[in-house]
Amino acid sequence: MFIELDLQSETPIYAQLVDQIVEGIASGALQPGDPLPSVRRLAEDLGINLHTVNKSYNLLKQEGFLQVHRKKGVIVQPDGMPGVTEAFEEKLRRQLRSLAAAAAVRGMTEEVFAQESRSVYRNTITNHGGEQH
Amino acid sequence: MFIELDLQSETPIYAQLVDQIVEGIASGALQPGDPLPSVRRLAEDLGINLHTVNKSYNLLKQEGFLQVHRKKGVIVQPDGMPGVTEAFEEKLRRQLRSLAAAAAVRGMTEEVFAQESRSVYRNTITNHGGEQH
Amino acid sequence: MFIELDLQSETPIYAQLVDQIVEGIASGALQPGDPLPSVRRLAEDLGINLHTVNKSYNLLKQEGFLQVHRKKGVIVQPDGMPGVTEAFEEKLRRQLRSLAAAAAVRGMTEEVFAQESRSVYRNTITNHGGEQH
Amino acid sequence: MFIELDLQSETPIYAQLVDQIVEGIASGALQPGDPLPSVRRLAEDLGINLHTVNKSYNLLKQEGFLQVHRKKGVIVQPDGMPGVTEAFEEKLRRQLRSLAAAAAVRGMTEEVFAQESRSVYRNTITNHGGEQH
DNA sequence: GTGGTCTAGACCACT
DNA sequence: GTGGTCTAGACCACG
Numbered sequence: 156m157f158i159e160l161d162l163q164s165e166t167p168i169y170a171q172l173v174d175q176i177v178e179g180i181a182s183g184a185l186q187p188g189d190p191l192p193s194v195r196r197l198a199e200d201l202g203i204n205l206h207t208v209n210k211s212y213n214l215l216k217q218e219g220f221l222q223v224h225r226k227k228g229v230i231v232q233p234d235g236m237p238g239v240t241e242a243f244e245e246k247l248r249r250q251l252r253s254l255a256a257a258a259a260v261r262g263m264t265e266e267v268f269a270q271e272s273r274s275v276y277r278n279t280i281t282n283h284g285g286e287q288h
Numbered sequence: 289m290f291i292e293l294d295l296q297s298e299t300p301i302y303a304q305l306v307d308q309i310v311e312g313i314a315s316g317a318l319q320p321g322d323p324l325p326s327v328r329r330l331a332e333d334l335g336i337n338l339h340t341v342n343k344s345y346n347l348l349k350q351e352g353f354l355q356v357h358r359k360k361g362v363i364v365q366p367d368g369m370p371g372v373t374e375a376f377e378e379k380l381r382r383q384l385r386s387l388a389a390a391a392a393v394r395g396m397t398e399e400v401f402a403q404e405s406r407s408v409y410r411n412t413i414t415n416h417g418g419e420q421h
Numbered sequence: 422m423f424i425e426l427d428l429q430s431e432t433p434i435y436a437q438l439v440d441q442i443v444e445g446i447a448s449g450a451l452q453p454g455d456p457l458p459s460v461r462r463l464a465e466d467l468g469i470n471l472h473t474v475n476k477s478y479n480l481l482k483q484e485g486f487l488q489v490h491r492k493k494g495v496i497v498q499p500d501g502m503p504g505v506t507e508a509f510e511e512k513l514r515r516q517l518r519s520l521a522a523a524a525a526v527r528g529m530t531e532e533v534f535a536q537e538s539r540s541v542y543r544n545t546i547t548n549h550g551g552e553q554h
Numbered sequence: 555m556f557i558e559l560d561l562q563s564e565t566p567i568y569a570q571l572v573d574q575i576v577e578g579i580a581s582g583a584l585q586p587g588d589p590l591p592s593v594r595r596l597a598e599d600l601g602i603n604l605h606t607v608n609k610s611y612n613l614l615k616q617e618g619f620l621q622v623h624r625k626k627g628v629i630v631q632p633d634g635m636p637g638v639t640e641a642f643e644e645k646l647r648r649q650l651r652s653l654a655a656a657a658a659v660r661g662m663t664e665e666v667f668a669q670e671s672r673s674v675y676r677n678t679i680t681n682h683g684g685e686q687h
Numbered sequence: 688g689t690g691g692t693c694t695a696g697a698c699c700a701c702t
Numbered sequence: 703g704t705g706g707t708c709t710a711g712a713c714c715a716c717g
Contacts, residue, residue, distance in 0.1 A: 162491045167701060174386045181389040204702050220393065239394045247387060248408055253307045254383055255409040256314040260353065261372045265409045272405035275381055276388040276398045298700095300707060326689060337709045342690080350483065358561045358717075361689065431715095433692060440652045447655040459704060470694045475705080486659065491702075494704065505660045514674055516653060519573045520646060521675040522580040526619065527638045531675045538671035541647055542654040542664045566716060603717045692714080699707080 157184060160201060168203055172211035180220065180231060181279050188233040191221070290317060293334060301336055305344035313353065313364060314412050321366040324354070423450060426467060434469055438477035446486065446497060447545050454499040457487070556583060559600060567602055571610035579619065579630060580678050587632040590620070 158175045160168055179185040191212075192200065198208045212229055215221040219237040223229050237243075258268050291308045293301055312318040324330070327345060331338040345362055348354040352370040357363050370376075391401050424441045426434055445451040457463070460478060464471040478495055481487040485503040490496050503509075524534050557574045559567055578584040590611075591599065597607045611628055614620040618636040621629050636642075657667050 162493075163488050164491075165489075168491060169701080174389070177393055178385065178389040181392040207702060210701090236393050236395065239391070239396050243390070243394060247391065247404065250383065250387060251405055251408040252311065252412055254380060255405070256307070256311040256412045257376070258372070258380060259314040259409065259413055260310055260369050261376060262369065263372050265406060265413075268409050269402050269406035271380065272384055272388070273398060273402035275384040276392065276401050279385055279389045280392055280398070302707080328689080339710090340708060343707090345690090355562050356564075356690070358563075358567060358689095360561075435692080440655070443659055444651065444655040447658040461704080472695090473693060476692085478705095489705070491704095502659050502661065505657070505662050509656070509660060513653060513657065513670065516649065517671055517674040518577065518678055520649060521671070522573070522577040522678045523642070524638070524646065525580040525675065525679055526576055526635050527642060528635065529638050531672060531679070534675050535668050535672040537646065538650055538654070539664060539668035541650040542658065542667050545651055545655045546658055546664075568716080606717060609716090689716080690714105691716100692712100694712080695710085697707100697709080699705105701704080701706100 158201065160203070169207050169210040169214070172201075172208065173214055176211070176215060177220065178279055180236075182281060185231050187231050187236075189231045190227065191229040191231070193228055291334065293336070295336075302340050302343040302347070305334075305341065306347055309344070309348060310353065311412055313369075315414060318364050320364050320369075322364045323360050324362045324364070326361055424467060426469070428469075435473050435476040435480070438467075438474065439480055442477070442481060443486065444545055446502075448547060451497050453497050453502075455497045456493050457495045457497070459494055557600065559602070568606050568609040568613070571600075571607065572613055575610070575614060576619065577678055579635075581680060584630050586630050586635075588630045589626065590628040590630070592627055 157179065158172065160171055162168070164171065166174075176185070176191070185191075191197070194205055194208045194212060198205045201208075212221060212223065216223055220232055221229055222232055222234075255268060263271075290312065291305065293304050293308075295301065297304065309318070309324070318324075324345070325333065327338050327341045331341045334341070345354060345356075349356060349362075353365055355363055355365055355367075388401060396404075423445065424438065426437050426441075428434065430437065442451070442457075451457075457478070458466065460471050460474045464474045467474070478487060482489060486498050488496055488498055488500075521534060525531075529537075556578065557571065559570055561567070563570065565573075575584070575590070584590075590596070593604055593607045593611060597604045600607075611620060611622065615622055619631055621631055621633075623629065654667060662670075
């Protein structure tokens, strides 16, 4: 796996895991239908607790990014990703607002902020593209 | 006060307070040198504990957004806001990356994402400008 | 533990704790990566409140002397200590100025004052060195 | 007066006043027997509270740096300054220890630390010299 | 009256 | 069991 955890970070490990898997999907490194390591396997590889991996997988399942089959194990959602729900829009805006305010106070202009957003988006997609759904 | 807290939210109260005060500064509702309510006062107004407000004020003080003036009490930094440090850039990018990935997976295009960022930025500034140095 | 607190002192307990931990690092008694007692544990050992220890740990974390590791708990900064920042130089000079003035007024010569500084420095390092980067 | 107060500082105003007066004596700007402004006068000049000035003067009187006469008002100790008491030595060492440890941890060498101390001492004396007592 | 400090006790998220 | 968060009540230094 391409996953790197920062045990010193203040973001919980399970959240870091979620983020990195989502980024993996966004970048195309993980394609719809692709299998993910089993809970046990991944936990061992990363040197973390089973519960932690489990929590991440469950969250991703709830969001519709993953499917969990008894047989196939865990795979990336093959039937189309969730799409931009209202809940997501709201969450996105709420977080952007917080970031934008901090940026503005520190003197970062609208132009730079928007450009920063664009370039970060582009970099997360590099390898391929996020035209799922 | 213009502050609204969601006591049920999973984001800590103190963090919400920090965000809203920063947004207040960004929007111009709070001008450099402006006094903020005393910890006791604000705590009572918001129906929360004094220590929670204190924690928020302290964080903002450490970041350089607020100062404790021995006569005026707590005031908005009058001597120029912190500016875009490398640490801030990094934090900004890290958070943007997470948002961008989720957006991309859900099918939101780069264009829409950047536009969203821009419009959110603009809305936080509405009232008036961010002429920090 | 090697920590001694003076509960009657006018310097806050949390500040004494901070000082002693820094001295522990300087003397080599605490090595980079070494774990510190949990807040609860140390609080109990010292007979003080958990929050007081917490405050000290937090300050040291913000200064970059400690880290919170999600598995090891609180540890001494393993990735290199902060270094001599301008802010630190300023604080150092401000405090030295106050001490030097009092010393001078009482008739202590420059030579003695400098020698005193040197010998105190040497004594804090005794056990072993300060090979921070 | 040559006194500058920093109302944003975390050092209490009365302590800043004490420091600056001691520095004034150390530098020779204030000579033994020299009169100081009355409590009222100084308070007004500095825009601070009477009690604050009073507290500073009292502390300096207790330490033996000032004399308070009903007639002459407040004057700089004309009968020889206190000298290096054991209590002072202890306080000096305690504070130096804290500074030295922080300096050492940040990588400042003994040589630099001692040199810093020496140069700060020299600068506080510039105008004249502290050979009282 | 203000912020700073300390104590005490409680719940929760995380691992 | 760990750190993080929140509440509650209290004392003190400061101005």
